[in-house]
Amino acid sequence: MSSNDIEILKRALSREKAARKQAEKILEDKSKELYLLTTKLKSTNQKLEDRIETKSSELQGLFENLVDAYVLMDLSGNVIEMNNAAVELFGYDIHKERLNVVSLIYKEDFTYAMNSFAKLVKEGSFSDYEARVYTKNRGIKTVHINASIIKDKNKKPVAAQGIVRDITDELFRQRSFEEQQKQLSVIVENSSLGIxxxxxxxxxxxxxxxxxxxxxxxxxxxxxxxxxxxxxxxxxxxxxxxxxxxxxxxxxxxxxxxxxxxxxxxxxxxxxxxxxxxxxxxxxxxxxxxxxITEQLEHEKQRDLLLKKLEKSNKELNDYAHIVSHDLKSPLRSMNALITWLKEDYQDVLDENAQQSFDMLLKKIDKMDHLINGILKYASIDKSDQPKQKINLQQIVADTIDIIYIPDHITIKIDTHLPVIKGDKFRLQQLFQNLLNNAVKYNDKEQGLINISYTENNDFWQFAIKDNGPGIPEKYHHKIFQVFQTISDGKESTGIGLSIVKKIIELYEGKIWIESEQNKGTTFFFTLKK
CATH class of the missing domain: 3.30.450.20 (PAS domain)
Known part of the structure; x- marks a missing residue:
């Protein structure tokens, strides 16, 4: 191998070494980046898991405490989950027994329920569904349901869920309200009053x-x-x-x-x-x-005019009674004087028949005088001059007994202590004096007895004056209270006394009546308003 080849080999090895270092550096950086990313991802996943757990807990609490019933079921109607409100509404606990919603459907609503469920599956949801359902104890409830379909990741329906609200009481109240509205409308439309x-x-x-x-x-x-x-x-x-x-x-x-x-x-x-x-x-x-009230006001106007005319007539009548009585009494007094003088001047020449005739004339004059006095008393009884004060009737009766003549053979007994009432002393004394005087005057028994008693009612006092006299025939019971009506021929009987009694009692908004049996006595009952 030549030196040139060796040099080339060295440069190649150097480049390869440099490239490896660079690759190692890149791998080291990427590993570090991956580590950091993995660490961050773990932290994020933990936070996500914590958040999911928190949300699950919140949803579970919401689910359990939801006021309305919540029901989760499969597409065959088998209930998978239900909250406490649903358990309370339907009476079933799926942790102890199986439940299919078909068994809850009210028989007359079955077709409607099936059609609504088919619509739910097809459209994915429905709202404002109302129907009747059975509860476990076969009670019947009317419910309102909002429902939706649950789908898997492939968009395939797998379950259904619904919020169920019991509207039984609400419907009852609504129907009652509507019925009351109808009734009220009928009343309003048929009322005689304008509304x-x-x-x-x-x-x-x-x-x-x-x-x-x-x-x-x-x-x-x-x-x-x-x-x-x-x-x-x-x-x-x-x-x-x-x-x-x-x-x-x-x-x-x-x-x-x-x-x-x-x-x-x-x-x-x-x-x-x-x-x-x-x-x-x-x-x-x-x-x-x-x-x-047009007609009513007109009647009130006419009534007021009539009352004014009546008051004027009463005053004129009262004045007329006094004038007439004065005009009548004057010639009566003259007649009485003349007859008395004639009797005295000619007593030696008048025979017994003439004397009796003069006596009869004097009696008639005396009776006429009593009659005129009675008319004055009757005419003077007027509600307008009746002052109200507390009157002790026990004292009134005692004073009356002292005034009138009571023969020794007659006893007056007061059974109960008489009350204190509000009224006019003079009028009340007139009342008792006339009744007691009649009871005494006409008593025909060897031992005469008169009893006075009373009872108290809510709005009035009721009195009774009972005697054991001759009694009054029933045909006279109403007549005796009329002016100038009497069943006695006595010289002092003017037929006005009981008329005065009746008029006084009517001033106190009371009434008077009698119970009587011939030869056994009479009881006068009368009431005085409190």
Whole structure:
């Protein structure tokens, strides 16, 4: 080998050595880079695994705590997984027993369910599916389902999943609400009162009664505001109350106002307005009930006029009674004096028959005087002059017994202590005096007995005055309370006493009646309002 060949070989070996060093350097750099990349990848994979585990834990928690039921099944309907809400809804636990969703389908919804499942497989999802299902104990629930298909990496369907919500109670409430709405609509439409729903003065709904009251149809009224059918001055007054309602100061108010009809006429109506508020208490709507009171107001006007005329007539009658009684008493007194003088002046020449005739004339004059006094007493009983004060009836009766003449053979007994009531002392004394006087005067028994008692009711006092006298025939029970009606021919019997009693009792919004049996006695019952 020549030196030249050796030199060439050395240069080749040197180049090869340099190339190997370079390759080793590149391999060393690439190995280092690969190591660093591998280390980084390991770290990233660990982070990814940690994150996946965290997300899996979160999803599992979400799955278990989902309020709605979650069901995962294969395409044959076998349930693979279900959360706690699903276990509670259907009553099955797939960890203890197998479950196929076909067994849950309500028999009348079977075809609908199969068609919906076919649509799910074909289209990949469906929403707002509603159907009835059986629970384990054969209860029936109505459910709402949103479902989707799960596919493998080759896009082939392998399973189905769905969120199931129990809407049984919700549907019941909805149907109940709808039924109540129908009932309310029937009530509103058939109400005799006009009903208007408005929003800030704009009419948004009316019923038939209101349309008939104003002579407009529904469409015409919906184009109007409340002020368009109101008298301007009266609307202003109502608007003040409406402003208070909008500010939350009041929730309802009532006002009497006039409305303008389609033909230009008006009518008076009682209008009751109530607020329908939002959750923030602002007014959403105003509901008004309108009652036509035109005729009622006219009746009240006529009644007021009648009352005024009646008061005037009563006063005139009272004045007339006093004038007439004065005019009647004057000649009676003169007649009494003249007859008395005649008896005294001609007693020596008058025979017994003449004397008896004069006595009969004097008795008739005396009876006429009693009658006139009775008329005055009856005419003077007037509610307007009746001051209210606390009256002890025990004392009133005691004073009355002292006033009237009580024969020795008659006993008056008060069974219970009489109450203290509000009234007029003079009128109440008149009441008891007339009743007790009658019971004493007409008692025909050797041992007369009069009992006074009372009972208390919620709204009134009820009294009873019972005697053991001759009794009153039933045919006279109503007659005896009429003016000038009497069943006695006694000279002092004017037929006014019990009329006065009845009139006083009526002033106290009470009533009077009797129970009586001939030869056994009579009981007068009467009530006085508290």
């Amino acid at each position: 208007v729903l408005s929003q800030f003065g704009k009419i948004v709904q009316t019923n038939k009664a209101f349309q008939n009251l104003l002579g407009y149809d529904q469409e015409e009224l919906l184009q109007k505001e409340v002020k368009d059918i109101s008298i301007k001055d009266e609307y202003t007054k109502a608007a003040i109350s409406m402003d208070k309602m909008n500010k939350g100061e009041i929730d309802h108010f009532t006002v009497n106002k006039r409305y303008l009809r389609h033909d230009g006429s008006t009518f008076w109506a009682k209008t009751s307005v109530a607020a329908v508020r939002k959750q923030d208490q602002s007014v959403k709507y105003q509901v008004a009930l309108i009652e036509d």
